[in-house]
Amino acid sequence: MGASPGFSLVARAAFFSTWLSRFHPAAWLQTCPLHFRVQLGLMPEPRTLPLVVASVADVTPHMRRIQLSGPSLDAFDYFPGQDLALGVVRDDGSIVRRRYTIRRFDAGRRLLDLEVVMHGDGPGIQWARAAHPGLAVEAIGPRGKIGLDPHATWHLFAGDATALPGAFAMMETLPAGIRAAAYLLVTDPTERQRFDAADPTRTVTWCYESSGGGRGGLVAAAAASSPDGGHAYLAGEVALVSALKAALLDRGWSADQVSAKAYWNRGRANAGHGEPEIKA
Numbered sequence: 001m002g003a004s005p006g007f008s009l010v011a012r013a014a015f016f017s018t019w020l021s022r023f024h025p026a027a028w029l030q031t032c033p034l035h036f037r038v039q040l041g042l043m044p045e046p047r048t049l050p051l052v053v054a055s056v057a058d059v060t061p062h063m064r065r066i067q068l069s070g071p072s073l074d075a076f077d078y079f080p081g082q083d084l085a086l087g088v089v090r091d092d093g094s095i096v097r098r099r100y101t102i103r104r105f106d107a108g109r110r111l112l113d114l115e116v117v118m119h120g121d122g123p124g125i126q127w128a129r130a131a132h133p134g135l136a137v138e139a140i141g142p143r144g145k146i147g148l149d150p151h152a153t154w155h156l157f158a159g160d161a162t163a164l165p166g167a168f169a170m171m172e173t174l175p176a177g178i179r180a181a182a183y184l185l186v187t188d189p190t191e192r193q194r195f196d197a198a199d200p201t202r203t204v205t206w207c208y209e210s211s212g213g214g215r216g217g218l219v220a221a222a223a224a225s226s227p228d229g230g231h232a233y234l235a236g237e238v239a240l241v242s243a244l245k246a247a248l249l250d251r252g253w254s255a256d257q258v259s260a261k262a263y264w265n266r267g268r269a270n271a272g273h274g275e276p277e278i279k280a
Helices: 009-021 025-031 034-040 123-130 161-172 214-223 238-251
Strands: 047-060 063-069 083-089 095-106 111-117 136-143 154-160 179-186 202-208 230-237 258-264
Touching: 047 111, 063 123, 083 123, 095 123, 095 136, 095 161, 111 123, 111 161, 154 161, 154 214, 154 238, 161 179, 161 230, 161 258, 179 214, 202 214, 214 238, 230 238, 238 258
Parallel strands: 154 179, 154 230, 179 202, 230 258
Antiparallel strands: 047 063, 047 136, 063 111, 083 095, 083 136, 095 111
């Protein structure tokens, strides 16, 4: 039977999603492909989330995993690559926002993991250093507009240690059979994290600041990748992200194949809203 006049495919999908969401709203939104959610206007809306620290663990010498929980996570929805903006206190008592990518979320147990790179001495690091079970924190989220490109036949991730939580979270949720490669710059081999990939075509290449290659080696390794059918996700320090993007564009990647996000700027504190300050 043909479709009724004026009842488009998008309208039918919207009707179906509304009907289904009455039964399992969180489950439906989590499993609905990102590109469908964009078309249907079902992107997660950021909201204020009163949370409590559930646990703290150092997964490497400079990477701290902070697990958050709270009733506000009952209907929490996000897509891999998004973050939370935490309200943290500066030395002068004012509140600033610091954004951390969601590493993992267990909806059934209401547990959300953030992984914080412990470098510097800014307000976010001071908060992470002092975090302990029972500590209350207010977050706003989910934040961020960069998600997996559903049309890409393979995915490239590159950046420094701050890119790791997002890269791993996104790689873990790719459909079976989709190739992915991550190139990550960390201080030394002690900062490596195990990536459990059932698909052998998903690889992680580690570069080290302590070795001769360093940043140049990371950029060269990532830029050696062919752009055919791929999408690249670049994250980390401002200058590194800029160098990676320039190298990929020189390699033949088109601008719409590259999603780049700077998280921090060397020698400059992030602004109060959590974004890095960049001089013109």
